[in-house]
Amino acid sequence: MPELTEDGAAATAAAPPQVVDGIALARLYGEPLFALPTDLYIPPDALEVFLEAFEGPLDLLLYLIRRQNFNILDIPLADVTRQYLSYVDQIRKQNLELASEYLLMAAMLIEIKSRMLLPPKKTDDGAEPEDPRAELVRRLLEYEQIKLAAARLDRLPVLGRDFLRAQVHIEQSLTPRFPDVNADDLRSAWLDLLKRAKLNQHHKISREQLSVREHMSIVLRRLQGQRFVEFEALFDPSRGSQVLVVTFIAMLELARERLLEITQAEAFAPIYVRLAYQPS
The missing domain is CATH 1.10.10.580 (Structural maintenance of chromosome 1. Chain E)
Incomplete structure (x- = not known):
């Protein structure tokens, strides 16, 4: 039975139950938690995990090419497009607005692939037509150069992130400096x-x-x-x-x-x- 105080109120034990940490599910404010609360609401997007984060369609496309060691000057569009569309399908289920940028690139890849399947047409001056992938390769190379330059800049020491400005108090010279005479x-x-x-x-008249x-x-x-x-x-x-x-x-x-x-x-x-x- 609980002990009664002088005013008749029941005094409960203040100390929490001693339980081994392995039994507790978690700790809340330092106290062991043995059961999940029944009224806890977890949003559907709270446990969403992104395995890879890309800064845009070109970043994703460059990642797929470099991961499989493809020659960027001779991109196998069939394989790359298939993997690209697989990733776009995943993000389209979660965020349609974000997927719109990637869908535009997917349409461009399909268009380039279709042009490669058609017989090439010579130009008016009889020269060989340009490779349909040339413009895409140029954009990828420019993007990769900018990305590498940004990475080099990010590795440079930054004030406030990698180092702090030293502040040293220097005592003034103890030698007094007399003011200039007015x-x-x-x-x-x-x-x-x-x-x-x-x-x-003295009133003396003399010449000196x-x-x-x-x-x-x-x-x-x-x-x-x-x-x-x-x-x-x-x-x-x-x-x-x-x-x-x-x-x-x-x-x-x-x-x-x-x-x-x-x-x-x-x-x-x-x-x-x-x-x-x-x-x-």
């Missing part, structure tokens, strides 16, 4: 130097010969052995605005000749100058 930032720094020079300017080349050498010597030098440190406001102008022109000339680099760490940051090359 011309407006350079102009603002220069104007600020001019203002500071005017504050420290200033050389841009000489100040280019001074700037290069100032940068020698230094990794970075602040832009303002290259100028001496106490020497007056004339020296500042010549020094600034010398620095621009060196930058144009790619002998020094003007850079800054970020926008609105201090401007630095360094040599464009590292001495050995």
Whole structure:
């Protein structure tokens, strides 16, 4: 008898019966099935099996010729047509719409065979008439070439089917790249130097010969052995605005000749100058 729970309900055994797998007909969701369901509907076409699949009438005809090692240039139409019609009768019982394409080829084969049975007629110029099978042979050879080429293409590796595109994450270089100095930032720094020079300017009337080349050498010597030098440190406001102008022109000339680099760490940051090359 089944055990009764506290509320009086009967508790059934949860575990399925232990049966040897050889007795069960099948397994449904992991459970053994010992009898076929009586309400199971199996469509008539569900168990239909195709022994050979062809892509069209020419494919079937080529298959029959190659299977029996017939010479494609000398096709025995009687044997091939008989086998062809046997296959067409099978598919006509199952799918009349599909068989219509094959029936057209069957009619062509019968027509070619009938022309071969009739005495050949010479052409108007007295030449031998063309073999009735010539056009069919040409179509078969062209189809076979295309089929072989398609098979070769199918054997080539295909992305997504035979291999996958490799995706590798490459870390960016850890060397920081300083942004280029904006011309407006350079102009603002220069104007600020001019203002500071005017504050420290002494009213001395004198004539001084200033050389841009000489100040280019001074700037290069100032940068020698230094990794970075602040832009303002290259100028001496106490020497007056004339020296500042010549020094600034010398620095621009060196930058144009790619002998020094003007850079800054970020926008609105201090401007630095360094040599464009590292001495050995």
